[in-house]
Amino acid sequence: MKFKTKYIAPVGGDGIHTINTGDWRIKKPVLSQEKCVKCGYCLLHCPVNAISKKDGQFTISYSYCKGCGICAHGCPPDAIEMVPEVEK
Ligand code: SF4
Numbered sequence: 001m002k003f004k005t006k007y008i009a010p011v012g013g014d015g016i017h018t019i020n021t022g023d024w025r026i027k028k029p030v031l032s033q034e035k036c037v038k039c040g041y042c043l044l045h046c047p048v049n050a051i052s053k054k055d056g057q058f059t060i061s062y063s064y065c066k067g068c069g070i071c072a073h074g075c076p077p078d079a080i081e082m083v084p085e086v087e088k
């Protein structure tokens with residue numbers, strides 16, 4: 001069986017449901033590439049694995065980021081700012 005989504009959870013008798021954790025968010029982390037010192041703290045500590053590194057830059061997937069703020073709280077140079085989510 002092949003899944004295109006990142007997170008799945010079997011629920012009840014009516015099949016497998018996907019979990020789009022981005023729907024939970026009330027605040028959104030915004031990462032400043034100028035301030036980022038590329039330490040990797042955010043990537044290592046994000047509980048839903050929503051941060052990735054590509055071509056030397058760290059980026060956040062807003063499909064899965066649930067807005068917990070762990071990345072912003074621990075970022076040494078304060079390169080991540082939590083801003084209110086606009087109405088979805
Ligand atoms: S924790 Fe901050 S400085 Fe470190 S990689 Fe993430 S955004 Fe960059």
Ligand code: SF4
Nearest residue numbers: 046065066068069071
């Ligand atoms: S706010 Fe939480 S879920 Fe979103 S990228 Fe940061 S650590 Fe991950």
